[in-house]
Amino acid sequence: MFEQTVTLLLSGEFICSVRYPDAWRFLTEEAQRKDVDAFLGRLGRRLVSTRQGGAWFAAYQQIGAQERRAMREVFADIKHNLRLLVGFFVHVMQALRQDQFLAPGSIIEANRLMAAIDENPNLRGELQALSGLGKGPTGDGTLRGTLERLLKKLRDDGYLVLANPEREIYEVTGKIEYLQEVVDFLMAHQSIPDEVEEETDTEVRQETLL
């Protein structure tokens, strides 16, 4: 399991209990974690977990010019996808009437989500707006197609796994905690207030009309 775990970490994957349960179990042992960390150390990397402890990933040990360049690229990718990612997860929370953050292991039922979006014009408008943020082909233009495309993107990016293909049930991975850390940092950095008054229906409707 050492080999698989190290290979996953080096290839930039986030190891969490949802996506890579075997590697995750392997890293729960402190001795094995130390072993992996020592190995990564020889390649200029170290084993780091998200603040909530739901995912492990490899980070640079020391930041030189070369590392800074690579970090810039990683960060540019986050910046590029930020609106889509944040928008999608908030959209899911609204559609499924879940007041809590989608923590690792949270379930997203595509059919239930689609039904909820279908019966709410605001959510329909939001989904269309979200689809405009993503790259690539726009699909068949139907709401279902748009949602499927977004779910696939999130799956490809490692934020979701398809837990039950027959019933189209997705599970949120530990990488979401990384996104949360990015959001928390940006909010603190930009002094964005934590308690923003909720968006009114009128505001949403006007935005949709625009």
Added chain:
Amino acid sequence: MSRPDDLVVGYLETLHRHRAMVAAAYHQGWIDAGGEPATPRGIQDLRRHRTLVPLTQDAFRLAASLARHFDEVLQKEQLFAAVGGNIADLAARLPLLIDEAVKAHLEGRTEDLDGYVDAFNNAVFDLADHIEQALQYLRMLADTRFASVRTLAEKQRQNAWYIARAERISEALKSLQGGGLLDRIEDEPAAAPLAPSFRGQLWGRLPQWRESLLDITEILKTFLYRLRQVEPAGRRLRAFNLFLKRNPDYVAPDIEELTEPPVWTSRAAPLTVIAHPDLRDGTTSEALIEVAVRLPPSPTVIQRPPKVGTLKEGTDQEPRTLVIEPRPYQLALRRLIAEVPTDGEPVSALDWKRDRSEYADLPDSIWLHCVLYEATLARRRTERVRFERVELSPSHPLSGNIVVRDVLVRRV
């Protein structure tokens, strides 16, 4: 004469006969006497066995004890289930039964003693079963993270409830361990028959149960802690989303702008690891051969460039008739195909040629090549003729060469 066994079998048969009604009553919570799948006879039978109890005039519910049994078997999640509710009560029976057994022994009431021993054994088993079920149920809840409730507040309330239940079970286990029951059983010779079941069913399993309970409580408490953190996280994400919507021109700062980059920014870029097989390593050659033989042969497409013709002098004159003479190998091939026996006997192309001196000038290798070429053309004349290569093993398995020694031609 009926025996208790027969009664049990009889009851199970009644349940089986009306299984559709029992299942409907369990899943729906009640059953209408006039609707599907109820039948008057079925209602009557099940009521006689107290399996169904009246809810209203025409509606019935499943008896609570049977519904509870199904819940246990199917591990159905309930809201605020009274997990381990009667463990303390069941445990309280044990000292009373020990007292009565000792008294019956001292007073020489042998039959009564047997009755108390049986009752004690049943009570011990009942208690052990309840503890086991309660722990299994709590474990299931901890693992599924209260999947049946959606909102955060509900999950928190459920979690707090089950932590309290787990603590109650823990208290019951503690009193069972520290209540001196084992000492009493061991000190009283009259209570000796009670010892095996007490030790086997309860005492020996107590450490394992306590460990499991500690583990479950730990999971529930960790989950509660995380639930308390999740709410602000959700709120922050919504707030940030709203900020992004209200500021469509907002762009996150560049990494150079950050004086103290947080840990997450130092996430390493993917490092692709690619390995190649070492062809000189003898230990891997077998595996490589296996891979090589499974590779499909690459199709050989012979593309002949069209010949550019030149006009001969005097082409404007009347065209001459050119008779094209067939080449020796063409004649030989036609003859070979004609001479292949109709009974399916294969003919060696090489032997056939060698037997005919007129084709002595045709080299063997060219002849075999011509025969193989004829096979690839799939002409009408070779529709019922099969060509089989006789191959030699190549000098090296990985060379990719096919060495043809002969071609067998036969009619099918």
